[in-house]
Amino acid sequence: MSKARSIPVTYLRPTYDVCVVGIETAIDIYRSIPRRAEYFDVRGTSSLEVTIVYNPRAVTRPQKGEKWPLNKDIKVVVSPLKASTELNDSKVKVSYYGGQSKEPLGCSMLYLTNVAVCLDVDIFRIGSVTRGVRGKDVWTWGRGGKGAILLVNCDRDRNISGISDREDTGPPNAADVKDMSPMVLTAEGPDEIFDDYKLTMKVSSSDAKRLRVYQKRRYEYAHVLGKQIDSYDVRRDNLDDITFYVEGLEFPDIDFSGLVYIDLTFHKGDDGSKILTEQVVFRVAPWIMTPNTQKPLEVYVCNVKTNSEFVKLLSDFVDKTRCPLNKVTQSENRGDQWIQDEMEFGYTEAPHKRFPVVLDSPRNRGLRNFPVSEVLGPDFGHVTREPDDSSTVTTLDSFGNLEVSPPVVVNGKAYPLGRILIGDGLNKSSMRMNQVLRDFLHAQQVQAPVFLFSTWLYVGHIDEFMTFVPAPNRKGFRLLLASPQACLDLFRKKQKEGHGGAVMFEGLNRVTYTIDDILASKILLDSSKICQESIDQNRKIMKKELGLSEDDIIDIPMLYKCDSDMENAESFFPNMVNMLVLGKQLGIPKPFGPKLYGTCCLEEKVRSVLEPLGLNCTFLDDFTSYHQYLGEVHCGTNVVRKPFSYKWWECIV
Structure with a gap:
């Protein structure tokens, strides 16, 4: 003011x-x-x-x-x-x-x-401009907070192949303008006065890279400010109210708090003496992840030469949820079936609009072009973060290593959008998710990341030992943790009951093992001890950082096999926590465990702990299509989920 x-x-x-x-x-x-x-x-x-x-x-x-x-x-x-x-x-x-x-x-x-000169925005976050109020230069969090919001215009309404609207330098169309935040400049008074007195809008040189402003004119939306233009003498056209539309160009990041400012001056044209100076602030909306507990909207899977039978099983399973299944063709995936690793679906939201946004990983294998060529489109955005040096990209930068919890409360602090979970070497390995990704995820602010220990695994992804499923009571979900100890306890119980000769991997074209064989295997027993210690470390972290108790956690039987140095653990049988969660329907890797009276004891155990929660377990054979290539159902699928009903700007960060 x-x-x-x-x-x-x-x-x-x-x-x-x-x-x-x-x-x-x-x-x-x-x-x-x-x-x-x-x-x-x-x-x-x-x-x-x-x-x-x-x-x-x-x-x-x-x-x-x-x-x-x-x-x-x-x-x-x-x-x-x-x-x-x-x-x-x-x-x-x-x-x-x-x-x-x-x-x-x-x-x-x-x-x-x-x-009457005033620059007005949607300060009260109601989806429309509020006129003539003060305090537009301050942005506050929480319910009752004030301050306008910008979307990063990262979808593709302008239909330019290969780029999003924020990268397009052409004029916006009507659909594109709907993604932008309105801003109204009141300039009411005798027309003659505006011949001598000028209205000028300015942004800083840094903010000019992070927003773009269009002025609505009779036949066009003229680009007047931002995207390297830092000053604009307003073309009034004898109008009392002048409508502008503002778009964000960058998500918050390590060097960008998310706040951008537009200054207005009303000044005499010849000597520049200022009659009015005013400032409005916008916060660029963050990218937000959605957890397994959110409703599924669309499922993705890749068609490759080795998984046709699995895709048929998956299609039947997905049909139960009435959720569309998007089958990515071989020409689109170029033989890369690990669609979970390539991208993570989330969304962005302002009071006037929200749309899904895919975060594109820097792994850049066969699916590298898919998020841009096939996912980016009208009301479906795209964002990526890649390091300058591609040689620094590791397996930890794949998005099987990126998950998010359901909403939690930790020591009285609410995380209504959950907390992002990232696999890491912690203090036992120098391996980490790339700095540019970690900085980006931290900068979104509303889903404060938690780091878990994952480098004990050969692939190194956290979806190999954990997942979340919806539940009707307590916190509304359960954390499922892979448990070698639970598996050994189950097998020892069956051995005592006289079933030591029951065979694992029966019917598969591979070496079979009896329960007795497994319980006598030194490498499996030693591996189980090492891996259980690593999982217990993560259990402790998540109990602390997600505010969980033991009653919120369910152990799922699992065995891993380490190399001769007791490192680089791989799943010994199809890893049941690496599942596809579609509401109450769970698509679980079929473990091919020992059968007792015609029933797999591993499947029976999992049903016994999950079905009382109202969940339906469907075991999908992914052995030859995914498991033997060191992945499972979750690794080979991806899901667009319904955004949270909770508004991110109501968070206290």
């Missing part, structure tokens, strides 16, 4: 100036006064509010019929109530008096042209 201006007046001649509606302007009545003047009186026309400001401890307010003394502690302030319809149609008259004189010694006449 502008600092208070002061207009000097003189009794020698009339003074002409401009004032802004709702803005107080001081009238300097002391600059030029008649000789022997000791008192004054001031009057204004009905279009003005004239106020005498004084310190009651230093000045006594005059009685009725008396005049104000000429005392520098007394100030005159004028505030226009409405815009002028003609030049100089508002008047202020200051009359000066001597000690005993009843007639003025002289009068100063101030002729004002009042203009």
Whole structure:
């Protein structure tokens, strides 16, 4: 908001100036006064509010019929109530008096042209511009917070192949404008005044790279500010209200807090003297991940030469959820079936609009072009973060290593959008997700990341030992953790019951094992001990960082096999926590465990702990299509999920 201006007046001649509606302007009545003047009186026309400001401890307010003394502690302030319809149609008259004189010694006449100038945005986050309020230069979090919001315009409404709208330099179309935040400039007053006084909008050089502003004109949306343009003298076209549309160009990141500012000045054209300065702030909406507990909207799987039977099984499973299945063709995936690793679906949201956004991983294998060529489109955005040096990309930068919890409360602090989970070497390995990805995820602020220990695994992804499923009570979900100990306990129980000869991997073209064989295998037992310790470490982290108790966690039987150095663990049988969660329907890798009376004891155990939660378990054979290539059902699928109903700007960060 502008600092208070002061207009000097003189009794020698009339003074002409401009004032802004709702803005107080001081009238300097002391600059030029008649000789022997000791008192004054001031009057204004009905279009003005004239106020005498004084310190009651230093000045006594005059009685009725008396005049104000000429005392520098007394100030005159004028505030226009409405815009002028003609030049100089508002008047202020200051009359000066001597000690005993009843007639003025002289009068100063101030002729004002009042203009209504204001830059307004959706400060209250209701989806439309709120007019004429203050405090637009401050952005606050939480319910009741204030401040406008921008979407990164990262979808493709303009239909330019290979790039999103934020990269397109052409004019927006009607669909594109709907992604943008409206901003209205009020410039009401006699048209002639705007020939001499100018309206200028400015942004900093850094913000010019992060937003773009369009002015709505009769036949077009003209790019006027941002994207390297840092100043614009507004083309008013004799309009009282001028509509602009603002788009974000960058998501928050390590070097960008997410806040961008637009400054407005109303100033005299020849000497640049400022009548009004005003600022509005926008926060660029973050990218938000969605957990397994959110409703599925669309499932993706890749068609490759080795998985046709699996895709048939998956199609039947997905049909149960009435959710569409998008089968990525071989020409699109180029033999890369690990669609979970290539991309992570999330969304972005402002009060007026939201749409899904795919985060594209830097792994860049066969599916590298798919997120841009096939996912990016109208109301479906795209964002990526890649390091300058591609040689630094590791398996930890694949998105089987990136998950998010359901909403949690931790020591009284709410995370209503959950917390991002990232696999890491912690203090046992130097391997980490790439810095550019970690910086990006931290900068979104609303899903504070938690790091888990994952480099004990050969592939190194956290989806190899954990997942979340919906549940009807407690926190509304359960954390499923792979458990070698639970598997060994189950097998020992079955061995004691006389089933030590029951065979694992029966019917598969590979070496089979009995329960007795497994329980006698030193490498499996040693591997189980090492891997259980690593999983227990993650259990401890998640209990602390997600506010979980033991009742929130379910152990799922699993065995891993390490190499000769007791490192680089691989799933010994299809890993059942690496499942596809579609509401209450769970697509679980078929473990091919020992059968007792025709029933797999591993499947039976999993059903016994999950089906009482109202979940339906379907075991899918992914052995030859995924498991033997060190992945499972979750690794080979991906899901677009319904956004949270909770509004991210209501978070306390």
